[in-house]
Structures are given as C-alpha cells and as structure tokens.
Amino acid sequence: MYSKEFNEIVNLRRSNRAFDSEIEVPEDVIQKSLERAVLSPNSSNMQLWEFHWIKSKEELEKFVPLCLDQRAAKSAKQMVVFVTRKDKWRERAAWNLSKIKETIVGEPTKMQKSGLLYYSKLMPLLYTNDPFGIMTLVRRSISFFMGFRKPFFRTGGRAKQRIVVHKSCALAAQTFMLSIAAEGFHSCPLEGFDELRVKKALKLPRGAEINMIVVVGKGTEAGVWGPRFRVPNEEVIFVR
Ligand SMILES: Cc1cc2nc3c(=O)[nH]c(=O)nc-3n(C[C@H](O)[C@H](O)[C@H](O)COP(=O)(O)O)c2cc1C
Known part of the structure; x- marks a missing residue:
C-alpha cells in the first residue's frame, strides 16, 4: 500500500x-x-x-x-x-500492571489474568539481580531444565538484560x-x-x-x- x-x-x-x-x-x-x-x-x-x-x-x-x-x-x-x-524495570512493570488493571471490569478475562501474571511474576524473575548472581543461576537453571527436551526461552544474567x-x-x-x-x-x-x-x-x-x-x-x-x-x-x- x-x-x-x-x-x-x-x-x-x-x-x-x-x-x-x-x-x-x-x-x-x-x-x-x-x-x-x-x-x-x-x-x-x-x-x-x-x-x-x-x-x-x-x-x-x-x-x-x-x-x-x-x-x-x-x-x-x-x-x-x-x-x-x-x-x-520495577516502575515500568508496575505501570503495565496498572494499565491492565484499568481494563478489567468485573472478573478478569484469561488474557487479563495472564497479563497480570506476566508483569507481577515473570518480569521480576527476568530483571531481578543480586550481588551473588543467584538470580542469574536460577534463570539459567530454569532455561536449562525446562529447555532440555523442548524449546524454551533462554534467559540469563545482566548481559542478556542489557541486550x-x-x-x-x-x-x-x-x-x-x-x-x-x-x-x-x-x-x-x-x-x-x-x-x-x-x-x-x-x-x-x-x-x-x-x-x-x-x-x-x-x-x-x-x-x-x-x-x-x-x-x-x-x-x-x-x-x-
Ligand atoms: C550504532 C551505529 C553507530 C554509528 N556510529 C557512527 C559514528 O560514530 N560516526 C559516523 O560517522 N557514523 C556512524 N554510524 C553510521 C554508519 O557508519 C553507517 O550507518 C554505515 O556506514 C551505513 O551507511 P548508511 O547509514 O548511509 O546506510 C553508526 C551507525 C550505527 C548503526
């Protein structure tokens, strides 16, 4: 066009x-x-x-x-x-959460529920860091075990987040x-x-x-x- x-x-x-x-x-x-x-x-x-x-x-x-x-x-x-x-990341995850909440009238739909989970659970899992690299290890282990037999999102540490x-x-x-x-x-x-x-x-x-x-x-x-x-x-x- x-x-x-x-x-x-x-x-x-x-x-x-x-x-x-x-x-x-x-x-x-x-x-x-x-x-x-x-x-x-x-x-x-x-x-x-x-x-x-x-x-x-x-x-x-x-x-x-x-x-x-x-x-x-x-x-x-x-x-x-x-x-x-x-x-x-915390601020923006919270902002996305509030945007989804604004759209909810009565019972949340399946889509809204997964949106809420996405920003309240998955974003903290992906972006939280600690001085000892424990969260990176947790993320890499999840990717390793979940992705052992089938395709799974490969996450990692600070370098991955920066990319x-x-x-x-x-x-x-x-x-x-x-x-x-x-x-x-x-x-x-x-x-x-x-x-x-x-x-x-x-x-x-x-x-x-x-x-x-x-x-x-x-x-x-x-x-x-x-x-x-x-x-x-x-x-x-x-x-x-
Ligand atoms: C991330 C990035 C950084 C760049 N940095 C410079 C730079 O510091 N100085 C410069 O003269 N050109 C810079 N360029 C321009 C590239 O040299 C240019 O995009 C490339 O030669 C292709 O030419 P075109 O943009 O005319 O298609 C940069 C391009 C990108 C994408």
Whole structure:
C-alpha cells in the first residue's frame, strides 16, 4: 500500500556527516519523530528507554567534544541521545500492571489474568539481580531444565538484560531516523562518543546506558561519504 513511499524513505535515510549551516530543523520535526519513536516495538512493552533531545545551542556545543569532535556533531542542528533504563524495570512493570488493571471490569478475562501474571511474576524473575548472581543461576537453571527436551526461552544474567534493552532502544532510534528522512531532513547515528561524559552531562544514574546519539540537520552532498556499499544479498539473506 505504501511500498513506494517506504522505499523512498529507506533510500533517503543515509548517514550524513555534514549538515547545512544555514538550514534549521523545525522543532516539530523532532517532536513528531520522537513521538513516532515511542511507538516502536519494545521488549514486553517495558519501554526501558529515554530520549534526551539536545536542542539549545549551548547544549549542542557542549556535546560536540563528547562526540569526539566528529563533523556530524559539529554541524548538527539537533541531537537526540537514546538511553536505556534497565534500572527502571520495577516502575515500568508496575505501570503495565496498572494499565491492565484499568481494563478489567468485573472478573478478569484469561488474557487479563495472564497479563497480570506476566508483569507481577515473570518480569521480576527476568530483571531481578543480586550481588551473588543467584538470580542469574536460577534463570539459567530454569532455561536449562525446562529447555532440555523442548524449546524454551533462554534467559540469563545482566548481559542478556542489557541486550534486551539495547535492542528495543535501537529500534526506537531507527524509527526516529526514518521519520527524520520522511520529513525531508537527514541524520547520522553515532557510537563514537565518550559514554561516561555523556552520562555525566545528562546526569544519568548508574543503571542508564547510552545506546546511540542521533544527530540531525539538512544534509549536504559532502556529508554523504560516497555510494552506499552493502555486501551482496546472498551473503546475508538466507532462505531455508
Ligand atoms: C550504532 C551505529 C553507530 C554509528 N556510529 C557512527 C559514528 O560514530 N560516526 C559516523 O560517522 N557514523 C556512524 N554510524 C553510521 C554508519 O557508519 C553507517 O550507518 C554505515 O556506514 C551505513 O551507511 P548508511 O547509514 O548511509 O546506510 C553508526 C551507525 C550505527 C548503526
């Protein structure tokens, strides 16, 4: 239905590293794109993410050295820092629980009952940690024994939890970048930054991590580093 338009947007989204100094990005382009990013799929709808919009000139200037003086950052008109908040899992599980409870009229349906169980029992099982790694051991043992004879969800420790939140956050970043392209502007995702200093600048707690920074502006031809190279489809797309 929207195949042609979607194709155009996907092709328009190139990483641009030199933005036009004369052209500003209207605020509503970022606002709309962030609101679209919020609609991205995310693990268990826990929304363990935050989007920090760096809008003011002074703040943008502060972030240039933190982005290692990359030209994309220097010329950016706007930036968004995509942050994971694994540490907010209790709050978000409780929020999901309350949302389900709001939908219950009289006796809960089977679906509502399993939703309540999901956020009150399964999320704590997946996200609780302790200094001795006991919960990780419990989770790994459950996966091992339950999955011995039949397929079962493979859970684990802190690394697995971090992968889960970063996956979801990166999907939000992609929605944001596609939206920026749809609005006729350009972006570049960055992982070249000083994570410690970015966290400090945003006054983030220990449990937060920087997923990526997306810089935005009106791209220039010089900002595109040549044609788009991709390895042949046969090397990455497998049909079984
Ligand atoms: C997670 C991530 C981090 C990236 N970090 C940087 C970066 O720090 N600096 C940069 O110039 N490009 C960065 N890029 C852009 C990639 O180099 C670019 O996406 C890739 O070369 C493909 O080009 P395209 O985006 O134009 O299709 C990053 C891309 C991703 C997805």
